[in-house]
Amino acid sequence: MPDKEKKTGTNISRRSFLKGVGTGTVAATVAPSVLIGSEKETEAQAGDAVASATIQLNINGKPYQVEVEARTTLLTVLRDGMDTSGKNIDLTGAKLICDRGECGGCTVMVDGKTVYACMMLAMDAQDTQITTVEGLADGDDLHPIQEAFIQHDALMCGFCTPGFVVSSAALLSENTKPTLEEIKVGLSGNTCRCGTYPFIFDAVKSASKKM
Amino acid sequence: MASWGEASESRLIGKRIPRLSGRDKVTGKAKYTFDINRPGMLYGRILRSEVAHANVVGVDLSEAEALPGVKAVIQIVEVGNKIRYQGQEIAAVAAETDDIAKDAIRLIRVDVEELPYVVTEEDAMRENAPQIRDDWAGNQSNPNVREEGDINAGFEQAAVEVEATYHTPVQTHVCLETHGNVAEWEDEQNLTVWASTQGVFGVRDDLAGSFNLPVNQVRVITEHMGGGFGSKFGPGVEGRRVAELARITGRPVKLMLTRKAEHLVAGNRPSMTQHVRAGATSDGRIIAYDMKGHGTGGISSGAGFQAPYVYHVPNRRTERVNVAVNVGNQRAMRAPGHPQGAFAMDSLMDELAEKLGMNPLEFRRINDPSEVRQAQYTLGAQEIGWHRRNSVPGAGKGVKKRGIGVGSGQWGGGGGRGTQARVTINADGTVEAVTGTQDIGTGIRTAIAIIVAEEFGLAPTDITVKVGDSGPGLRSGGSGGSQTTPSVAPVIKTAAAAAKQKLFERIAPQLNAPVGDMRVGNRTIYVVSDRTKTIKWELATGQLGMESISEGGEWDEELRQDRVAGTQFAEVEVDTETGAISVIKIVAVQDCGLAINRLTTESQINGGVIMGLGQALLEERFMDAQTGRMLNANLEDYKVPGTFEIPEIKSIVFDTHRKVTGVGEPPCIPTLGAIANAVYNAIGVRIRSLPITPDKVLDALAAEKA
Structure with a gap:
């Protein structure tokens, strides 16, 4: 069990203020503004005039x-x-x-x-x-990567899909014939939780044949 | 007797059909709860505790209330109440923009008196640990002890024994769409909620109860949903509070959890630690099993896991306790209790087999009572090339060493009653299927269309499927436990069959044929005994005039089957200099019953394998004992599989019968044991604690050398 006295380095009361979400600011009443949080305050103070x-x-x-x-x-x-x-x-x-x-x-x-x-x-x-x-689509005509995502079931819940579709389209615009390794690198900035990756790789390969 | 017919007669069922929602999902048109923008909508946020245990002494909302753009501030925790974990709700606000809402919660002052806390199991179980629950001495539940057979007699017969401790940490769901809702009151008595939920009717009933409304005055809509994995059943605190904010302000309010809150309070898979002693006879039978285990499900929830698992153990004793920590509670997570149990059991199986000098696969064959898995072992071993494994673990040459392992799993997934549906044939030939289930990404919408289209000789795209809305009052259960398809499919099938029967009865006089002699295919109704008698679908339905056909269905247990078995084989490569593990290939042989849509079934298997891979190699919730906080409540430090982690996955839809079974959870179970055993086969040192990270590999290799 951590000891608050030790943590703050002062012999302050356990009674403390908790201010704000995510700011990690907990200030003791008798020693204002003692920061014990690990996260640094970086955002503008609430209520400041915002241009x-x-x-x-x-x-x-x-x-x-x-x-x-x-x-x-x-x-x-x-x-x-x-x-x-x-x-x-x-x-x-x-x-x-x-x-x-x-x-x-x-x-x-x-x-x-x-x-x-x-x-x-x-x-x-x-x-x-x-x-x-x-x-990405041209009116009703889908981009080839969009068609390929549908045909290969490269989506499940679909929440990450727009990001993957855009990344895949960008990848194919730079490299029309990516290898599996290049696809993995090209899409490494995107995360899926349902686990659609194998079919996404298939979709990109398939679309690359039509580019 | 109802049946799905023979495979040879199926035009659509069992084929690979792209999902109906595909177009909306790839164009960004699909609207998730998070995407709902209502006229005049406000944005809600929740202030959460950053301390793990405290008495609330004072809450001051006044500064937040005074901030321009803030429309409502409500206090959730009362003065005098206790905060019991980081992330616990303190207050909620609704404001004109999300940024203003964010500003506002930072202006809320909370006066707390911190209390001693424990956030790790080790700390909780330590002697003289702070007591965080009045009802659990030593922060532990009463032991749950079960005995079967005669354990002492069992150990007397054992030729070999293994004693080991296996551990899996807490894993979080990481739904990409966080939990959340948009609430809108039409008037004081009618509430509409767009919910990111696995159960629209569960949310409806809960909110109706919370606001003391008749259930038919609450409408819950989930058109698309961004991942739940078991964590999204009720409305939660955030759902009830957003409805309250909407009521107070008289405006729609959207409130989605932050990524951080999602990790802290929206559920997790409990940890497991089990100390096992087990024995096997010289002819390869597990004969005795003695397990003492614990896990934590958070501040007030349990931590169940399967032990022993899958294999037959005649003499056994198990003792479990749940450990309380000052951390948010667990919720059901994809195959609750199974993956962690499977990891421990499959590791133990390999350790016993090695002591006996047996091939681990042969040892499984002797002890596995499942005929399905016996067949799967043969198929999977062929696919992975089981003969290539190291007969002496760790014997491979070079810095990068390869190994092969196997793991097993089982699940129920038989569905049940409680789904109502209507299939409607309109005079213009359009067809609608409506039911209260929800498509959480598994593709039930498409499965429904396939079933109806098969029955009517139409294409799946001809069928309008309406799900994810409690409005029509056609109830269905929550989408969890791999229960959705086996619960919904039989009802849709019987409803479609009933509607077809009605249509045939209407057309029979015109075709001058008995109904039993009529069939439909390729948009045409015809008479079997006289193929010259035909009528086009639209001409037939055109005669319905004002009297469209609308039929309900009945759940029929002949159309579904419970209990599925699965086996997976993994090949891994371990870099013995860096400790990095690459999974090269997974062969997943998954008992699926009748796969309505083979394409989306394969997607489910892929997804299960990848989630299992994450649990085996990457995922762990880190709690900081010093601050009581979660250290990796984000997506940078909480690692889920990304493109580089994805192996070649051979998903084998093992469909041995023509009855529907759910397959959402089972494929995530065998992966852990298969990977852990493959790592052992590669390096010859066993790692009994997940995730198997590079540091553990290097430590284990170093310890082995020393």
Whole structure:
């Protein structure tokens, strides 16, 4: 059992404040601001004035005017954003899964390169061409990788699928005939929990034959 | 007697059919609970405890309430109550944006008096450990002791004995869509909830009870769902609280758990530690088994596991206790109790076989009562090339050493009553199948379409399947325990057959033929005895006019079967310099009964194998004894399999009969033992604690040398 007195290095009371989620800040009443958490406070303090601006984003070939805060991520704009006319953007294909650039669920293309939309600030996405999973098909004609995902059952619950589809499309645009090893490297930034990987590999191989 | 007919007569059942939801899922159109955006919707968040054990002395919501954009703040834990684990809910907010909600919870002040805690089993079981449950002396439940046969007589007959301790740590579900809901009140008496759940009716009933409403005034919708693995049955605290936030604000509210909370409070697979002494006779029969084990399921839940497992042991004694720790509770996780039990038993089997000087596969053949698995051993051994294994473990040359191992499993998966469904034929020829089950990624939607399309001579894409909605009031059970297909498929089959019968009765006078002589195929109804008498599907249904046909079905146990057996073989390569393990190949021979859709069945097997691989080599929840917190509540440090870990997987759908069985859980079970035994076969040193990580490999090799 850990000893709080030892941990804080002071002979303070066990009575303490617990403040906020994820901040790991526990401050003792008699010794304010003694940090015992392992996680460092990095975000702006709540309630601070947050700068906002209206920017233009080019998403799937369409311009959108959106008001964003400095901290707003590209993913938040795609999923929850509203253009200045009050219309929801509602491009919910990209998913927030790990919230820290680990799982690839939010993968989109920015100027043809894959990007974790949860790790990119919306303001930084100005003057780029953003392609989401919703923008891969040509009208009703699916991208070959989308067809291949369906035919090979390269999806189960489907929650990671948009990220994998975008990563696979980007991989094939750079390397039309990837080996299995190259597919594994190309998709290593994406995580699936249902275990669809073997059929994803099959789908990419199959689509590469049609590229 | 109801039957699925012969394989030769099946046009669709048992074939490889792409799932109906595929197009929506690859284009991003599929809407999960997380994707629901309702007009005027607010965002909810929950403040959770960062301490593992404390008395709540004060809660101050005022600053959060004053933050512009915050619409409601509710207190969940009362002053005077105890916090018993990290992640426990303290308060919840609803705000105009998710960022504001995040700001708001950081403005909530909670005054706590910390209490001593234990977060690891070792600490909990230590003498003089802080007592964290009043009802469990020493933080342990009363031992559950079971005896069968005569264990002492058994050990007297034993020619060899093995005594070993096997351990599996806590694993978390890691559903990619976190638990969560969107709640919207139409008025004070009618609630609609989009829920990320494995059971829409369970959530409906719970919320109706919580808000004192008739069940038909709560509607729960799960169009698509991003993974549950057993952890998503009820609405949970977050589900009840989001409905409360929506009621207070009069606006829809979305509240999804954070990734961190998902690890902390949304369930996990309990740990297992078992100390076993077992004996076998000189002719290769396990004759005695004595097991003392424990595990933790968190602060107030159990930690069951299977021991012994699969193989016949005539004389045995088992003693188990559950250990309480200040950590969030376990929930059912894919084949609860089985994978960890299988790992220990299959490791033990190999250790006994080695002492006897027997081939581990031969030793299994002697002790395995399952005829199905006996056949699977032969097939799997051929596929993996069992003869290539090291007859002397660790004998391979070079830095990278290969080995081959085997493991086994079993599961129920027979389904049951409790599903209602309707199959409707409309005058325009369209067909609808409606039932209250939900597609959690297994492909039940497509299986339903296949069954109906087979019956009507149509294509699966001709069938509109409506699932994941309690609205129509057609109840079905939760999707868990590999029960969905065997529960739902028989009802759909009998409903479709009844609807077809009705259609035939309507058309019979026109075709001037008895109903029993009528068949349907290729969008045409015809008469068997006179093939000139035919009528196109749409012409036939066109005569229904205003009277579309809508029939229910009955569950029929003749259409399904309980109990499945599985066997897996693994080939691994171990780098003896780095300790890194690569799984080269897994052969999974899985008893499936009648696979309605072979393609999605193979997906299930692949997925089970990969989850088993994760448990064998990667996954472990780390609790920090010093702070009482989970150290790896994210996806960077909690490792799940990624592309580099994926071996060649040969999924063999072992369908020996024409009755439906669920196959969600069984393929994740045998993988652990197969991999552990393959690692032993490669390096000649046994690692009895999962996950088998490089450091354990290097330690074991070093200890062996020393």
